Amino acid sequence: MRIGGRLLAVALLAVMVCGCYIPEVEKMKTAASTEESYRAWNELIERLSRTPLIYQANPYYRPLGKGIRADWAGNYRQAEEAFRDAIENPAYWQTQYASPHRPMWTLTLRGYLANALFRQGKIEASIQNYSMTEPSFPSLINRGRPGSDDQKGWKIFSAYHCKYYGRALEKSGDIKRALEIYRKSFRYGASEVSADITRLETMEASRAQGLKESLRQAERAEQNGQLREALGHYREALSMSAVLSGSKSIDPQIARKTIEVARRLDPPPAVPEDARRHAAFASISVKEAKDPSGYEKAIGEYLRAVCSAPLWADLYVNAALVYEQMGRYQNAHDFLSCYLLAAPGAPDAAQIRTKLYELEFKAQQGKK
Structure with missing residues (x-):
């Protein structure tokens, strides 16, 4: 266990003298599940958090230990407060041992915080914190000597938190990302998530097949001149493409085809109330967004509105602006292209085309 620079050897000696270190390491090695480990x-x-030698040199161990005890007692709100205190209170990071390790331990503490939030049903906040800490897991694992107890401990930590990150993502509807995170949890050692991986793989395959079937029915209806029926199937396919992306985007080719068929209808399809509702939710989400998760929520609402009202041109512009704010320039480009297709005679068409060139350039730069 890395406690802080040269203090490591002394810390381990201290807990070994107290008779604590060896039993707990053995439990980690012999545990039957990730939860037990x-x-x-x-x-x-x-125990380290109650060892004077440790918490005097690394004061953040005190709130960390407090949060762990609260978690064991099921007091997840108290655990959240303790972990936030450890992250945000500068008083815990003033010593010569704590200060250099603040970046690493702040990310670690965010894992604890994310789990406490998940336990309270605060899914969006949990995902936000997990998204910050999960990329650090490989470097945490590599801090330890290969095969060492230190490295095994960090693998257990990473496996456990990837498992619950995956559950949070699944609850949010982001099945694609959840599957990716479950696979990481399995690689880190959480063999029990294999059932979750199989279940989500089956779900993804079923949805992909459903999308193909909707497109097949849409094309057949379109060929038979049944345009309103074709539009219904194209909208279904568009919605499925959004679901498959984890509510992050839609398939631009399906979007363009849906718009083309909708424009051929006379009279054109009306904007349903459900689309207006989601558009309002999206607008509110943008105004209240304080972090990337707020913008992701707005995009999800815009996608629902677009799938319901594919000819409502303003939706594409508004969503494109959010995508650009997020740095997702290709998505922004795709949506502005759809705007021109939905509103070919728009007075700002020339301005939009110029903006498309700008987004194309930014998207290409991002790929380099």
């Missing part, structure tokens, strides 16, 4: 990891961390 993680419990043993936290038992060691919690």
Whole structure:
């Protein structure tokens, strides 16, 4: 366990003298599940948090231990407060041992915080914190010597938190990303998530097949001149493409085809109330967005509105602006292209085309 620079050897000696270190490491090695291994990891961390030599040199161990104890007691709100305190209170990071390790331990503490938020049903906040800490897991694991107890401990930590990150993503509807994170959890050692991986792979395959079937029915109806029926199937396919993306985007080719068929209808399809509702939700989400998760929420609402009202041209412009704000220039380009298709006679068409060139350039730069 890395405690802080040269203090490591002394810290381990201290807990070994107290008779705490060896039993907990053995429990981590022999545990039957990731949950049991993680419990043993936290038992060691919690004991360190009550060891004067440790918490005097690394004060953040005190709120960390407090949060772990609250988590064990099921007091997840108290655990959240303790972990936030450890992250945000500068008083815990003033010592010569704590200060250099603040970036690493702040990310680690965010993993604890994300789990406490998940336990309270605060899914969006949990995902936001997990998204910040999960990329650091490989570097945490590599801090330890290959095969060492230190490295095994960080693998347990990473496996456990990827498991619950995946559950949070699944609850949010982002099946694609959840599947990716579950696979990481499995690679880190959480063999029990294999059932989750199989379940989501089956779900993804079924949805992909459903999208293909909707497109097949749409094309057949269009060939038979049944344009309103074709539009219904294209909208279904468009919605499925959004679901498959984890509500992050839609398939631009399906979007363009849906718009083309909708424009051929006379009279054109009316904007349903459900689309107006989602557009209003999106607008509110943009205004209240304080972080990337707020913009992601807005995009999800815009996608629902677009799938319901594919000819409502303003939706594409508004969504494109959010995508650009997020740095997702290709998505912004795709949506502005759809705007021109939905409103070919728009008075700002020339301005939009210029903007498309700008977004194309930015998207290409991002790929380099």
